[in-house]
Each structure stands twice: as structure tokens, then as C-alpha cells.
Amino acid sequence: MSSVISIAALLAGSGLLLLAGGLHGLLLPLAGLAQGFSDASLGLLGAGWALGFMGGCLAVPLIVKRVGHVRSFGALASLAAITVLLNLLFIDAAVWIVLRAISGFCFSGAAMIVESWLNERSTAETRGRIFGLYTMINLAATTAGQMLLTLGSASGYFFFVLGSIIYSLSLLPTALSTAASPQPLTQAKLDPKQLWRNSPIAVVAVFMAGVSNGSFGTLGAVYGRHIGLDIPQIAIMMSLALLAGAMVQIPVGMLSDRLDRRLVLVGLAVTAMSLGSSLSLIGGNDPVVTIALIAAFGGVIYSMYPVIVAHASDHAEPGDFLRISGGLLLIFGTGTMVGPLLASGLMTFTYPGALFQVTAAAHLSMMLFAIWRIRQRAPVKTEDKSDFLPVLTTAQTTTPETVVLDPRTEVDETGGDI
Structure with missing residues (x-):
């Protein structure tokens, strides 16, 4: 129980990140359809997200090494919140594809930073429990983010603003944490x-x-x-x-x-x-x-x-x-x-x-x-x-x-x- 309490703030930050990600991920294709985007353009949204996500996995460890975990997380979460709002300002498929790639980059980087803190707080005895709890919270948050769309129309501005607010809220648990920064992030390589x-x-x-x-x-x-x-x-x-x-x-x-x-x-x-x-x-x-x-x-x-x-x-x-x-x-x-x-x-x-x-x-x-x-x-x-x-x-x-x-x-x- 004490191990869970010690990481509660980090789990809250992760949950908010996944809540915003679940909402934004389902909102964009539906809003794009409402704006008349072609299926091909909507497919490119998904490809852009995947490209940005993998880019974040490769590049964010280098960014964290230079400026630290807290500053990196703050920058990535803020940029993710901004990209959601930019979708409202620029109703254009090409712009949305670029913004979606940026979102993928920010999301993967922010998630890696939260997970690195969880790794630092876990031990051989508690890692299994923390991994299971983390998976459950991510599932619940992603599902809740998608279900938020049952409350209104995907063609208005409300859900874009809400998504931006939730991304911004995910900053608070790590920004206010007094925990020491963890070890450098793990960088994936392909062999x-x-x-x-x-x-x-x-x-x-x-x-x-x-x-x-x-x-x-x-x-x-x-x-x-x-x-x-x-x-x-x-x-x-x-x-x-x-x-x-x-x-x-x-x-x-x-x-x-x-x-x-x-x-x-x-x-x-x-x-x-x-x-x-x-x-x-x-x-x-x-x-x-x-x-x-x-x-x-x-x-x-x-x-x-x-x-x-x-x-x-x-x-x-x-x-x-x-x-x-x-x-x-x-x-x-x-x-x-x-x-x-x-x-x-x-x-x-x-x-x-x-x-x-x-x-x-x-x-x-x-x-x-x-x-x-x-x-x-x-x-x-x-x-x-x-x-x-x-x-x-x-x-x-x-x-x-x-x-x-x-x-x-x-x-x-x-x-x-x-």
C-alpha cells in the first residue's frame, strides 16, 4: 500500500495524459469527417501519430539528458495542449497531419518521463504490482477519454478545449513533485x-x-x-x-x-x-x-x-x-x-x-x-x-x-x- 501511495501523483499524471490522449485520438477522425476530410487524409493522421510517437521514443531521451525530466515533461505536455487548440485554428487536413505527428511525439515523450519515475520508485518486489496498476489506470483513462465523446458533438470546439485543459492538468503532479529526477531514459534501438x-x-x-x-x-x-x-x-x-x-x-x-x-x-x-x-x-x-x-x-x-x-x-x-x-x-x-x-x-x-x-x-x-x-x-x-x-x-x-x-x-x- 505504501508503494502505491508514494507514486499516486505520478499515476494521476499518467491517467490525465491517457485521458487526454484517448479523447484526442477518437475526436480527430470524427471531427475531420465532419469537416469533409477524405479517408486518405484521415489515414495520414494515424500514420503521422505513429511517426511522431516513434520519433519521441528515439529523441526524447536525448532531450531529457540535456534539460532534465521536469522541464522536458512540462515542455512536451504544454506543446501537446497547444497542438489540440491549433486544430481549431487551422481547419486543414495537411496541417492536422503535421499537428498529429507533433502530438504523437509529445505524448510518447511525456509518457516515457512518467514511466521513468515509476521505474525509479519500483523495486523487484513491487514492480509487478506497479506495472499491473499502471496498466489498469491507462486502460480506464483511455476508455474514459473516448467515452467523453458521448456527451456532445465532435464538430464543435468544446472537446478540443477540454482535451487541451486535460493535457495541461497532467503537468501538475510532476511539476509539484519533490521527488528527485530518475536515471536517464531508456532509448530503443533496432537490431x-x-x-x-x-x-x-x-x-x-x-x-x-x-x-x-x-x-x-x-x-x-x-x-x-x-x-x-x-x-x-x-x-x-x-x-x-x-x-x-x-x-x-x-x-x-x-x-x-x-x-x-x-x-x-x-x-x-x-x-x-x-x-x-x-x-x-x-x-x-x-x-x-x-x-x-x-x-x-x-x-x-x-x-x-x-x-x-x-x-x-x-x-x-x-x-x-x-x-x-x-x-x-x-x-x-x-x-x-x-x-x-x-x-x-x-x-x-x-x-x-x-x-x-x-x-x-x-x-x-x-x-x-x-x-x-x-x-x-x-x-x-x-x-x-x-x-x-x-x-x-x-x-x-x-x-x-x-x-x-x-x-x-x-x-x-x-x-x-x-
Whole structure:
């Protein structure tokens, strides 16, 4: 209990950051549609976010090294608040894409700084509890941010101003904290050869999961609007998908601890492919059926990333989990950048359900490669497996510091690169 009290302010700051991020992430595509932006432009919003997010993961550790944690967090949270308001001043798709990239940069950097404080406050005995509590708060805050849109119209100024206020409020817990600054932030680096040697299926699957999650996270609301759902229905739909993902991870994780994780991944891919194919065909004839299918779809696709990371961890040498999971994070981020571009282009030239044709193609590729790898490599024995841990992954919410906070990570005392 004392460990939770000591980090309450940091968790509050993180919750506010995720609350604003959840609101802003769902608001922009809906507001863009109301302004007449094309599906292709809305897809570029998602790609811009992913590009900025990965840029923040790479660059913010260098900024923090120069000016410190508190100043860096203040600058990033303030800039994030400003970009939300600039969306109101410049109603232009190209400007919004640039602003979305800046938002992604600020969000990832601010999240990394909060997580580095949490890492500093956690011990080997408390890290698991802190990681679990942090994941729960992030889930609740992101869901609450999306559900705020049930209270009004996405085409007005209210939610933009509210999002900016919440980003600004996230400054207070860290700005008023008397805690000493933590160690330097962890910087992710990509070593494709090491990742491929460790687990080829993890490399392919995490990229395809990024394509799927990025496409759905960016354009799911656009799909909902095109098939006739109203704003509250879309907010409920996207929130249920996220909540289902959190709930399904537990039984999926237990199953993957007992079976070959690649078989579990094949099962998830087949299920997601079937659900996606159904969604691409049914349209919006029955909103209840559509929302139920979307919830099931979210439950499946948001369960894939932690299974992939756990499988890669099974094959990692002692002390290599941090480096491998950090590399997988960058590959996942690349997928979240590519996915919205592919899906929005196909939606522009065909029909809204084409979104789920892209996700189905990604899951088919994942399934086929996993089946091939099952024939090439023996499964890991149950007693040699690492622990499965749930991870919240929407379009892009996991940073290198989240990986450090993961209890499976063996962290050195000085931080550094992964």
C-alpha cells in the first residue's frame, strides 16, 4: 500500500495524459469527417501519430539528458495542449497531419518521463504490482477519454478545449513533485538480425499486429460513421473494443502458458480474420450486431501483442528481454504507421468495409507464417517459458520505459539503450 501511495501523483499524471490522449485520438477522425476530410487524409493522421510517437521514443531521451525530466515533461505536455487548440485554428487536413505527428511525439515523450519515475520508485518486489496498476489506470483513462465523446458533438470546439485543459492538468503532479529526477531514459534501438535470430515469427507477427491495430485504431471510428453509427455509438464501440482486449488477454495468456504460443497466435489470427471478414460484409444494418462484432474483434487483436512478446521472451537469452522487446516495439510502431495508409487508401477507392479487408490480410499473413514456423522449430517446453503479462496496445501507447517497467525485464542501475 505504501508503494502505491508514494507514486499516486505520478499515476494521476499518467491517467490525465491517457485521458487526454484517448479523447484526442477518437475526436480527430470524427471531427475531420465532419469537416469533409477524405479517408486518405484521415489515414495520414494515424500514420503521422505513429511517426511522431516513434520519433519521441528515439529523441526524447536525448532531450531529457540535456534539460532534465521536469522541464522536458512540462515542455512536451504544454506543446501537446497547444497542438489540440491549433486544430481549431487551422481547419486543414495537411496541417492536422503535421499537428498529429507533433502530438504523437509529445505524448510518447511525456509518457516515457512518467514511466521513468515509476521505474525509479519500483523495486523487484513491487514492480509487478506497479506495472499491473499502471496498466489498469491507462486502460480506464483511455476508455474514459473516448467515452467523453458521448456527451456532445465532435464538430464543435468544446472537446478540443477540454482535451487541451486535460493535457495541461497532467503537468501538475510532476511539476509539484519533490521527488528527485530518475536515471536517464531508456532509448530503443533496432537490431533486425538479433530479433530475427531470436524469433522470426515474433518479427513478422508484431509487424502485422501493428498494421491491424493501427488501421483499426485510426479508422475504426471512420468506418462506424460511414455505416451510419452516431457519435455516442462510435465512442461505445471503440471503448468496448479496448475493454474486451483487456479482458481477453487473461484467458489467452493462461492458454499460451500451457500450449505452444504460436498455436495460440494462429487461433487468434484465424478468429480475427473471420471477424474482420464478417465486418467487411455486413455494413451497418444492425448497430447492435456491428458493435458486438467490433468488441469481439478488439478483444482478439489487442491480445496478440502480449502473446508475441511472451513468445519472443521464451527464446531470449537472460538479460536480453529489454533489448528484444524494445526492438519489437519499433517494428510494431512501423506497422501502425503502414496500416492506416493501406486501409485508408483502399477505403477511399472501394468502400468502408475495406478497412477489415486490410486487417484480414495482415492476420492471414501472420497465420501462414506462424504455421510455417511451427513446422521449422520445436515449441518451447512449458517449464522453460517466461511469464505472460497483459499489455495495453491501442494504436500506439507502449514506450521503451513501459518495457523497463515490465517485471520480466532485468534492469541495470544506470538506464541506457535497448
